[in-house]
Amino acid sequence: MSISAKVEYGLRAILEISQNEGLLKARELSERMNIPLKFLAHIINDLSVAGITTSKTGARGGVSLARDPGQISLKDVIEALDGPFKFLKCDAIRSWCGFTENCPIKNELMDVERKVEGILESKKISDFLYLNEKIIRKDEHYGDNRKISNQ
Numbered sequence: 001m002s003i004s005a006k007v008e009y010g011l012r013a014i015l016e017i018s019q020n021e022g023l024l025k026a027r028e029l030s031e032r033m034n035i036p037l038k039f040l041a042h043i044i045n046d047l048s049v050a051g052i053t054t055s056k057t058g059a060r061g062g063v064s065l066a067r068d069p070g071q072i073s074l075k076d077v078i079e080a081l082d083g084p085f086k087f088l089k090c091d092a093i094r095s096w097c098g099f100t101e102n103c104p105i106k107n108e109l110m111d112v113e114r115k116v117e118g119i120l121e122s123k124k125i126s127d128f129l130y131l132n133e134k135i136i137r138k139d140e141h142y143g144d145n146r147k148i149s150n151q
Helices: 004-018 027-035 036-049 076-080 103-124 127-136
Strands: 053-056 062-065 134-138 144-145
Touching: 004 027, 004 076, 004 127, 027 036, 027 062, 036 053, 036 062, 036 076, 053 134, 076 103
Parallel strands: none
Antiparallel strands: 053 062, 134 144
């Protein structure tokens, strides 16, 4: 299991958008993130359909968050860009399996799936923003960027 490039770019885009005052032009966002505008447009569209971002076309257009960063979970972003979260897929690919209710593997993995889903639901975009501010910030004493411990 891994996070797709689309989700990673989506998260980066959301962080950029959330730190911008007002609407952010997709072209500017594409340049900041160093990714093709066409790929970013697909990401923004999927995020808009899911109600995570909102966009306005035209000369004064751009993209912004549709909800507060504290109301957007990592699970919301994953599902907006990659579809429903499913850790366990044995029902869909192994219809021939003789184990149904009493499968020792399925029961344990369903428990893992519920826990992972809970973690993804609990992690909010605001958590990423907080960490981003903590990890690298202007150190006034040295006048340059320094890594800051999470402690």
